[in-house]
Amino acid sequence: MKTELFLADTRGHANHGWLDTHHTFSFAGYHDPARVQFGVLRVVNDDIVAPGMGFGTHPHANMEIVSIPLRGALRHKDSMGNGGVIRAGEIQVMSxxxxxxxxxxNASTDEDVNFFQIWIFPNKRNVTPRYEQKKMDLLKNQLTQVVSPSAGDAGVWLHQDAWFHMGVFDEGRVFDYKLKKSGDGLFAMVIEGKFEADGKALERRDAVGITGTDAVAFKTLSPDAQILLVEVPMTGNPSG
Known part of the structure; x- marks a missing residue:
């Protein structure tokens, strides 16, 4: 088993006034050749956007983009004709x-919005663009699948053999995550609280990338601890 730590205070950071953002992997003005991606996981941005502010119309191609609001609400509009608000407790994917x-x-005029934006390289290029948004029903003390490669499975789906799980746990809970495919890696980020992953203590917004195993053991070290797990192939990037 191999582990790589991505501690919260080592992330790239930029504060533009209207946007306070942290980058786990190289993005925009932050570049670290040792932190470009984890397998096909290319971007994990932790964005806080001021009331009424946001990202104007901009293009994307050949990327699977997942947005997870953690606090507040995000207003979305795209060239496919989709428009609406994504709130904390929901998840959005764009191919x-x-x-x-x-x-x-930010859909609010008086509160900021905090959300994760996550980019995954797809397993096929130039697919027809698509959009999906769903509510996440997270049950206490268990992992809930929120992203998968299959339209018939739980959560939203994307064009990659990747699975996202989220969970909120009481202190002292012990659980395992069993990887679905041999050779995959697991990226685990603590959203709130404290966890132990493979014996390593992680605090709020710390993350770890784990490879070379078929299961990872976790333990919660604080009440109401919340975690995001992203299982991805470590090879196979048609966009690179």
Missing amino acids: AGSGITHSEF
């Missing part, structure tokens, strides 16, 4: 495929 444009703004 940019052959090309789309979209915008994202």
Whole structure:
């Protein structure tokens, strides 16, 4: 088993006033050749956007883009004709495929919005762009699948053999995550609280990438601890 730590205070950071953002992997003005991606996981951005502010219309292609609001609400509009608000407790995926444009703004005029934006390299290029949004029903003390490769499975789906799970746990809970495919890696990020992953203590917004195993053991070290797990192939990037 091999582990790589991505501690919260080592992430790239930029504060533009309207946007306070942290980058686990190289993005925009932050570049670290040792932190470009984890397998096909390319971007994990932790964004806080001021009231009424946001990202104007901009293009994407050949990327699977997952947005997870943690606090507040995000207003979305895209060139496919989709428009609406994504709130904490919901999840959104866009398959940019052959090309789309979209915008994202804080839907509130008096509260900020905090959300994860996660980019995954797809397993096929130039697919027809698509959009999906769902509510996440997270049950206490168990992992809930929120992203998968299959339209018939739980959560939203994307064009990659990747699975996302989230969970909120009481202190002292012990659980295992069993990887679905041999050779995959597991990226685990603590959203809130404290966890132990493979014997390593992780605090809020710390993350670890784990490879070379078929299961990872976790233990919660604080009450109401929340975690995000992302299982991805470590090879196979048609966009690179």
